[in-house]
Amino acid sequence: MTAHVLEADRLCKRYGTVAALDDVSLRVGGGRFVTLLGPSGSGKTTLLMAIAGFVQPDSGSLTLDGAPIGHLAPEKRNFGMVFQGYALFPHLTVAENVAFPLQIRRVGKAETTERVKAALDLVQLGHLAFRMPKQLSGGQQQRVALARALVFRPNLLLLDEPLSALDKTLRLSMQDELRDLHGRVGLSFVFVTHDQGEALAMSDDVAIMRGGRLVQIGSPAELYERPANRFVAGFLGRSNFWQGRVAAQDAAGFTYMAGGHRLHQAGKPPGPAVLVSLRPEKLMVLEGAGGPANQVSGTIATASYGGDSWLVQLDVDGLGRMQAMLPTWRRTPPHMGEAIRIGWDADASVIIDDSEGDTA
Amino acid sequence: MEGPGRGIRGTAWTVILFLLLPLAVVLPVSLTDQPYLSLPLHTLSLQYYANLLHSADWQSSILQSLLVACVSAGIAVILGTLCAIGCWRMGDHWAKAIQALMLIPIVVPTIVYALGLYRFYAQLGLLDTLLGIILAHAVTAIPYVVVIVSTGLSGVDARLEQAARSLGAGPIVAMRRVLLPLLRPAMLSGGLFAFVHSWDELVIVLFIAGRRVFTLPRRMWDGINDKLDPTLAAVAVLLVILSAALLFLDLWLRARREQT
Numbered sequence: 001m002t003a004h005v006l007e008a009d010r011l012c013k014r015y016g017t018v019a020a021l022d023d024v025s026l027r028v029g030g031g032r033f034v035t036l037l038g039p040s041g042s043g044k045t046t047l048l049m050a051i052a053g054f055v056q057p058d059s060g061s062l063t064l065d066g067a068p069i070g071h072l073a074p075e076k077r078n079f080g081m082v083f084q085g086y087a088l089f090p091h092l093t094v095a096e097n098v099a100f101p102l103q104i105r106r107v108g109k110a111e112t113t114e115r116v117k118a119a120l121d122l123v124q125l126g127h128l129a130f131r132m133p134k135q136l137s138g139g140q141q142q143r144v145a146l147a148r149a150l151v152f153r154p155n156l157l158l159l160d161e162p163l164s165a166l167d168k169t170l171r172l173s174m175q176d177e178l179r180d181l182h183g184r185v186g187l188s189f190v191f192v193t194h195d196q197g198e199a200l201a202m203s204d205d206v207a208i209m210r211g212g213r214l215v216q217i218g219s220p221a222e223l224y225e226r227p228a229n230r231f232v233a234g235f236l237g238r239s240n241f242w243q244g245r246v247a248a249q250d251a252a253g254f255t256y257m258a259g260g261h262r263l264h265q266a267g268k269p270p271g272p273a274v275l276v277s278l279r280p281e282k283l284m285v286l287e288g289a290g291g292p293a294n295q296v297s298g299t300i301a302t303a304s305y306g307g308d309s310w311l312v313q314l315d316v317d318g319l320g321r322m323q324a325m326l327p328t329w330r331r332t333p334p335h336m337g338e339a340i341r342i343g344w345d346a347d348a349s350v351i352i353d354d355s356e357g358d359t360a
Numbered sequence: 361m362e363g364p365g366r367g368i369r370g371t372a373w374t375v376i377l378f379l380l381l382p383l384a385v386v387l388p389v390s391l392t393d394q395p396y397l398s399l400p401l402h403t404l405s406l407q408y409y410a411n412l413l414h415s416a417d418w419q420s421s422i423l424q425s426l427l428v429a430c431v432s433a434g435i436a437v438i439l440g441t442l443c444a445i446g447c448w449r450m451g452d453h454w455a456k457a458i459q460a461l462m463l464i465p466i467v468v469p470t471i472v473y474a475l476g477l478y479r480f481y482a483q484l485g486l487l488d489t490l491l492g493i494i495l496a497h498a499v500t501a502i503p504y505v506v507v508i509v510s511t512g513l514s515g516v517d518a519r520l521e522q523a524a525r526s527l528g529a530g531p532i533v534a535m536r537r538v539l540l541p542l543l544r545p546a547m548l549s550g551g552l553f554a555f556v557h558s559w560d561e562l563v564i565v566l567f568i569a570g571r572r573v574f575t576l577p578r579r580m581w582d583g584i585n586d587k588l589d590p591t592l593a594a595v596a597v598l599l600v601i602l603s604a605a606l607l608f609l610d611l612w613l614r615a616r617r618e619q620t
Contacts, residue, residue: 054522074525075534087523091541100537101527152528 003188004065004155005029006051011060013046013212020046021057022212028156028188033179035191037199038209039235044192045160047209051190052158053077064155075104080149080157080187085165086141088133094120094144095129101152119151120144122181139170143177150185159191163198175202196236200224208232224279229353233277240278240322243354246271253346259318264293266347275354280311281325282348286341295343298322303334310334314342383600390593397588408594418579418591425559425576428490432497433554437547439498440505440554445539447506448513459510465500473500474567481568488570496564501554508553512546545613552610556603 006028013021020043028034036044049055051062053074062070069077088097098119102112120126123143133141142162149157163171163178179202182189193199199206200220207217208231216228227233230241244258246269253266256274265276286295298316310326312334324342326334334340364372392398393405412418443462447455465473477496478487486492516539524534540547562577569578576595583592 052522052526054525073530074522075528075530078528079526081523081526083519083523085517085519087517087519089520089523089538100524100529104528104533148527158526 003029003031003186006156006188006190007063008047008051009061009063011047011050011057011062013050013055013057019043019212021050021060024060024209024212024214026207026214026217028190031186031188032204033182033189033191033202034205034207035193035199035203036207036209037193037196037235040194041211042209043212044194044209046212048158048160048190048192051156052079052081078152078155080152080154082142082145082149082157082159082162084161086133086145086162088141088144088148090133093130093132094125094136097133097144098148098151101148105152115151119147122150122184123147123177138166139174142166142174146178146181150187154187157185157187157189159189161192161194163193164195171198178202200236208235226350227277227352229355230275230277231355233352238280238323240280240283240319242276242319244274244276246274259316259320261294261296261318264346265349265351267351270351270353274351276349277352278322278344278349279325280323281309282344283322283324283342284344285324285326286343292343292348293346294349295341297339297341300334300336300338300340302336305333314340316342386593386596386600389590390597392590392593394590397584397590397592408589408591411591412594412598415591417574418595421574421576421579424490424574428493428497428575429555429558432494432501432558433551435494435498436501436505436554437551440502440550441509441540441543441547443502444506444509444513445535445543447510448516448518459506462506463503466503470500470563474564477564478567487568488572490573492568493565493573493575496568497558497561498554500561500564501557504553504557505547505550508550509543509546512543516542545616548613549610552606556606559602560599 008024008026011021011024012019022043024043024047026034026047036047038044046055050057053069053072053076057070060070061068064077089100092100095116098116099112102115107115116129117126120129123146125140125143125147128136128140133144136144145162159178163174166174175198191199191202203220205217206220206223208215208223210231216223216232218226223232224236227236227239233239233241242258244256244263246254246256247262248255249269253264254269255262255264256269256276257263258276263276265274284292286292296316296319298314301313301315301321303310303312305328307328309328310333312324312326314322314324316322322342388399389397390408391404391406392400392408393403394401440462443458447459450458481487481492484492486495520538520542521534524538525531529537560577561575562581565573565575565578566581569575574582576599580592580595583589
C-alpha cells in the first residue's frame with residue numbers, strides 16, 4: 001500500500017468572532033502517525049473535520065498527492081474515519097457494519113465476505129461477526145469501528161478521540177493495539193486527542209494546537225526536549241521556568257544571572273533576557289563535592305510518592321518553587337523541611353520563547 | 361397506607377366507566393331486532409351486520425374512507441418525516457420555530473380550518489373530490505408524524521450520518537440506509553395515527569364533501585340524522601374493533617423498538 005500525502009495549506013475557519021482555525025498548515029504522509037493535540041477549543045477537531053470534509057474552511061487549500069480535494073464531499077474523499085463514540089450503525093450486525101462501505105462501492109458478494117472477514121481478523125473480532133453492536137464492550141466496538149474504517153482501503157485514517165470513552169487500563173492496551181495496527185496497515189493516521197501521555201506514547205509526529213493555531217509540530221522527543229515556548233513546555237509534562245539576564249558569552253555557551261545565582265547554559269542566547277525551562281527529572285540531588293555546572297540549595301516543601309520516583313516541591317532561594325523528580329532507588333525518603341543541594345548540567349535546561357503560542 | 365385512597369380509586373373508576381360505557385352500549389344496539397336504533401327487545405339479531413355487507417352505500421363509504429385514510433397517511437408520513445429530519449439536521453432556533461409552526465393544524469379549531477378550506481377549495485375546484493379530502497387529511501395529519509418522528513430522532517446519534525458519509529455514502533444513500541431504517545418504527549407509529557385521524561374525521565368532510573364523496577363518518581352522520589338506522593351501530597362496532605387493533609399494533613411496535 002502506498003502512503004498518500006495530505007497537505008493542508010493556510011486553513012482558516014471562523015465561527016462568528018471565534019477563529020476555530022487560524023492559518024493552519026500541516027503535511028501528513030509517508031505512513032506516519034500524526035497526532036493533533038490541544039486543550040478543548042484549540043481547533044484540533046475542527047481541523048480533523050475539515051480534512052474529512054464535514055467542515056468547509058473559509059480559506060486555504062487541501063490537497064491529496066498534489067490534487068485539490070477541498071471541493072469534494074466527504075464521501076468522495078475516501079478517508080477512513082473513527083468517530084468519538086464509534087458511531088456504529090445500531091440496526092446492523094458487526095459484519096454488516098464492516099460490509100457497509102464495500103456495499104456502497106458495489107464490491108461483489110464473494111469479495112465483500114472475504115474482505116469483511118479479513119478486516120475483522122485484523123482486529124481479532126472474527127468470532128463476533130454476527131453480534132449487534134450493542135452487545136459488544138467499548139473496546140470491541142472500538143475495534144469494529146476500526147475494521148469498518150479500514151476495510152475499503154482508504155487513503156488516510158482519521159481518528160477523533162477514539163479512546164476517550166474507555167477506562168484507563170483498556171485505553172493503555174488499545175494504545176498498543178492501535179500502534180501495532182498502524183504498523184501493519186501502512187496508512188498515515190491523523191489522530192485527535194487532548195491526552196498528552198497518549199500523544200507522546202503513540203505518535204511519530206505531534207502537532208500542538210492552541211486557540212485555532214498550530215503552535216509546534218515535531219516528534220514527541222523534540223517537543224518534550226525542545227519545546228518552542230512556555231505553552232508547549234507546560235502542556236507536555238511538567239516544567240520549571242525562570243527568567244534570567246545574560247551576563248557573559250563564550251564558545252561553549254553563556255552565563256546568566258537569575259535570582260542572585262550565576263548560572264550556565266549551553267547554546268546561544270536569543271537576546272539579553274532569557275526564559276529558561278528545566279524538566280523536573282533533570283534535576284540531580286547533590287551529595288559531596290563536584291557535580292554539574294549549576295548548583296543551588298533549597299528546602300523540601302512537599303514530597304509525593306510515585307512508585308518509581310518522588311515528586312518533590314522545593315523552595316529555592318531566588319528561584320522560588322521548583323519541582324524535582326527524585327528516583328526512589330537513590331535516596332532515603334525526602335522529608336519536609338530538609339535542606340538539600342540540587343544541580344543540573346548546562347545542556348539539561350533549554351531556552352524557550354516567552355509566549356503562550358496563541359499570538360503570531 | 362399503600363396506594364391511593366378509596367375516594368381516589370372510586371373517582372378513577374367512574375371516569376374510566378364514563379369513557380368506556382358508551383362503547384359498551386353500541387354492541388347490544390348493533391344486535392337489535394328492532395327497525396330503529398335501540399336495545400334488542402326480544403332476541404339478538406345479526407341482520408344489520410348482514411345489511412352492512414349487502415348495502416352498496418355502506419360498502420362504497422368504507423372503501424372511500426380506506427382509500428382516503430391510506431393515501432393521506434402515506435403523504436403525511438413522507439412529508440412529516442422529511443420535515444422532522446430537516447429540523448433535526450438544522451438543530452437551531454429556526455428548527456424549533458418550524459416545529460411549532462407544524463403544530464398549527466392541531467391547535468387551530470378544526471371547524472375554523474374547515475371553513476378556510478371551503479373558501480380555498482372553491483377556487484381550486486377541489487370541493488367534493490377525493491383528492492381534496494385526501495390533501496386536507498394529509499395536511500392535518502402531518503403534525504402527528506412530525507412529533508412522533510422527531511421523538512424517534514432525538515435518540516439517534518448525529519454522527520451516524522457522518523459515519524455513513526465517511527464510508528462513501530452520499531446524502532441520499534446515507535438517509536435511506538442508516539436514518540430511515542432507524543426511524544421505521546416511529547414512521548409506522550406516525551402513519552397509524554395519521555390513518556386513524558383521517559378514518560374518523562367528520563368536520564372537514566362535512567364542509568368540503570357534497571354528493572359524490574361519502575366517507576364512512578359522513579355516512580354515519582347522515583344515518584343518525586335521517587333514519588336512526590341500526591346499521592350505524594354495527595359500523596360503530598367494527599370501527600371500535602379496528603381502532604383497538606391499530607392501538608395494539610402501535611403498542612406492539614413500541615415494545616419491539618424498546619427491545620432492540
